[in-house]
Amino acid sequence: MVAALLLVVAMGVFQLGLALYVRNTLISAASEGARYGARADVEPTDGAERTRALVTSALSASFAGDVKAARSITASGVRVVEVRVSAPLPLIGPVGPSGGLTVSGRAFSEEQVLAGGAE
Known part of the structure; x- marks a missing residue:
């Protein structure tokens, strides 16, 4: 029992x-x-592909199924790139409900909007 x-x-x-x-x-x-x-020389979708490759090599392709990247502007006017990953949360070994775990990474974009509005 113990x-x-x-x-x-x-x-x-x-x-x-x-x-x-x-x-x-x-x-x-x-x-x-x-x-x-x-x-500056790549698109956010290239970041999503890089994320898929890293997740596939470290874990499994099943964890890299839903990877999205987008460029956005924060409230303070700073451009950032955000990569969001939705993956299964492992509950029984590596198996679990899909979309149970959502994480994101952000980075300052090298292409920033200048104060005058010109790029």
């Missing part, structure tokens, strides 16, 4: 560690993709 309880607790801790590893890896990949997409 061994079964200990096994359940150990598996729960392992699963929590796996979920945190997946989350941290997705955040890192999204941030790196946003930095890549914020360069």
